[in-house]
Amino acid sequence: MSQTPSPDTTPTPAPASHLDAPESVGAWLVRLLKGIAIGIGFILPGLSGGVLAVIFKIYDPMIKFLANLRQRFWANVRYFIPVGIGGVIGVVLFSIVVAAAFGRYEAAFVTLFIGFVIGTFPSLWRQAGKQGRSVRDYVILGVAAAAIFAIMLVGGQSDLTVQPNLGVWLASGALIGLGVIVPGMSPSNF
The missing domain is CATH 1.20.5 (Single alpha-helices involved in coiled-coils or other helix-helix interfaces)
Structure with a gap:
């Protein structure tokens, strides 16, 4: 005699990935803002949009999507649309800011960008030395x-x-x- 669980004790499966979670306006706007920050990282020398994508937890889903485009293609496209829109907004708007800033405060901004590059050295040094x-x-x-x-x-x-x-x-x-x-x-x- 086999036992079947009663309907009220059957666990509800958790979403399998970021693509299965229900979409909300807030989540869409958060991904848009992350895309804007990543776009700004593409513009500024010394900052990396890839590093910002890692920090914002967008990098792994992006690499998985790019590694296998056929798997869940439309769900991935819907997920990355706000990131892409934000990236374009970040690149366009911040390029205007950077162009204006370089026109007026070139020495200060060159120094700032050098600081961005130098500021990454300690974390790179630690990461590279993890195995001695x-x-x-x-x-x-x-x-x-x-x-x-x-x-x-x-x-x-x-x-x-x-x-x-x-x-x-x-x-x-x-x-x-x-x-x-x-x-x-x-x-x-x-």
């Missing part, structure tokens, strides 16, 4: 720092203009896309 460091790691750090410094010196003394063409635009788009997906890489630096 060896002498080899310090040698690689020194060689990389010297190479970057040399590139900056050479780049500052030469004119690095690139003639726009289809290949340049595609390569630029690929680098910006990489900067969007990889946390810590700032698309505006590219």
